[in-house]
Amino acid sequence: VSAAASPGKAAATRVVQALVLVSLFGLLWAATGAVPGLPSLAGTTGAIGFLLLTGTLGSELVEVVGLPHLSGYLLAGIVAGPHVLRLVDHHAVEQLTRVNALALALIAMEGGAELKLAALRKGLRSLGWATLVQSGLVLVVMASVFVAARPFIPFLRPLPPLAVAGVGLLWGTLAVSRSPSATLGILSQTRASGPLAQSTLTFVMSSDVVVAVLMAAMLMIARPLIEPASSFSLRELTHLGHELLGSVALGTTLGLVLAAYVRLVGKQLILVFVALGFGLTEMLRYVRFDALLTFMVAGFVVQNLSRQGERFVKAIGETGSVVYVIFFATAGAHLDVPLLQKLWPVALLLAGARALATFGAARIAARAAGDLPVMKRWGWAGLVSQAGLTLGLSAVVERTFPSFGTGFRSLAIATVALNEMVGPVLFKLALDRSGETWKGPRPSLSSLSDPALGKET
């Protein structure tokens, strides 16, 4: 909720929140120092609690300066994480990755369920143009910028020009990827509704599939350029076909089962989601299906092939306050601050160029599709965020090309860090300025005694 949407928060409230936040950090820092032999006092369970608490408080405090809640979650994670105060150590951060898989499942299901067939049909022309221009133009521009920035990128120096071009194509593909979690996180906070919110969500969710296809194609093209001894192979596309078809099939089945469950039982939905999320994420990892796509399709099926969409979305939405905090605070704790310090000039160059390319592509696509003025003006702002999906793709590149993969991934991490911090701010700004942010009241603890408001929770 924007600052404007939560009136009545006195300065005293902010002071109390700030004091508690500082006390929490202080207490845990002092206590960790007082117990020898423990790198962090919190452990994994405590780390979740600590990040949840400090992320919630951080989000309340950054609201004062108009920043989105996601920025507060990220900041809390960065400060508490292993690179700054070390209150949450590396081990705990790694353990939290499993919890994050669950968060991602819920986020993807919510994202899929927010896509309504009627709205998709209505915005098909716009989506088509945006996908074409954003994917094509951003890929080409970013590949060119990357190649041009070769003198500043250490791991590119020993590579021959053709190989640099191949790596550039991979970087361009990375630049095309967006962050469904950041988009949904901002929409969950702002409860925005309107053409900008809807088209951004539709584009970002569908771009998951587009990027997967692009990455497979680019791996196929780049491999002979980077490793001249290797031959052209369609293996990646075959794997991708299996992955996509399998994910869609499994997602559809899951969606139908969930719809039947919501209709026939309809109780303890959150717990069912959590259990399914945990179990299925592990299974999907085992069979190498795309978890994001599977859960997204499941949500889409429930929304569009059954009458249970509203209940389903409401139940998932109830987890939002906790899921997004943990997801982004963990992302903050994951953020490699020393690496960012080392690579920030080139990361800034690449992130800046990507934002400009995205801006330009959005303008062109909006004009070609005849979009509303709000789309022409702000359509790019929701496409800057990058997070886990991009990092996942960079890990694929690292595995495929070990010779330069580590450097490639490090640069990707540094660039994603910038986009992760700036992107949500831009998207929220766009939603606020375009008037799509919900401005009504939200149920508070006091409103529990008011049945009308209490029910809304």
Place this chain on the structure above:
Amino acid sequence: MGLLLLAYVGSFLVGGHAIRGIGLPSGAEYLVLGFLVGPDVLGLLERSTLRDFDPLAHVALGWLVFVIGATQGTTRGRRVPARRLVAGWLVTLFTGALVGGVVWLLLPWAAPSLPRLDRLLVGGGVGAAAAETTRYAVRWVVERHHAAGPVSELIGDLAEGDALVPLLAVAILFALPAAGPTLAVPRGGVVGITLGVGVVLGAMAAALLGRTFRIAETWGVLLGVTLLAIGITERLELSTITATFALGVTLSLLSPHRRELAAMLAPTERPVMLPALLLAGAHVDFAAAPYLPFVLSLAVAARVVAKGLVGLGLLAASRAARPAGSRLGLGLLPAGALSTSVGLAFALRFHGPVGAVVLAAAVVIALFGEFVGPASLRAVLTRAGELRADAPDPAREVPA
């Protein structure tokens, strides 16, 4: 893992029926189910797999006791009078001390070579697990049979105050062994730190929730403080359940929104309790120590005697209790969530015979209480004339 998750979800789905419809007040069926799927019977869950669930068990126990703490002192929307709360503390102290004392005193007879510390932990642990009269049994009888009157009110009030003493005992017992990370403080200080973690975090939560806070963020704060308390105490090998109880009580005492918080938290109590019971049942190892059968029979017998004496004491001291008659003590026998929580907390903290013996004792006490307690409670309330003759047959009720 999948099996336990399914059981976990299943327990939630069925859990809602337990109070007013089908199900047992102690949740004993989940203890038995856990035992059946556990390593000693069907072997669907191996002991090593169970260890993977330790963090989940810690969280379930911590949350359960946090909710008990946050809703402490109120029953069916009414504040329990202070003198009855104190009476509840005294009753649990007497029961726990008598059972624990008897076990501690007679244990060398069955286990002569048992180290002193282990003997103390077994005696203290069994005493702590044996102290409660579960409030669920009282609610179960009251709701199922529409009981109303001074006796049911008295028993309900006493049961509301049964958590403090066992949980303090657990904090003290957990401070005894010098294992785990070294805290450079005396044992009393360790107990203080256990309580302090809960009190400080509870005060912070109250300060935050005292301001205008949206409900979505309220859940973040509540979960955050509880998980942090669980994480810290687990890491320092302190009593998690004592810390979260202190957290809940502090929050309830300091927050101006205690009623709203209780309304938010209460529905989560039963759904968390049942999977915790399932895990506890799966953890039970009746072959953990050769002296286990001796401890079990001693604990059950001592508890019957202790509750019998408590019943007689109440008849003598309270005019409200007199219509109940001499079976009142047996009516106080039901045990459940708290006993099993204490047992499971021991099993998680002491990975050996000590933890296993205390858990087995807690489970047997809960099962025995299930057989004897509710029937006795019903008989007591019938004798007192507090069961409505026109109460509908629960078997014909549509489950809630």
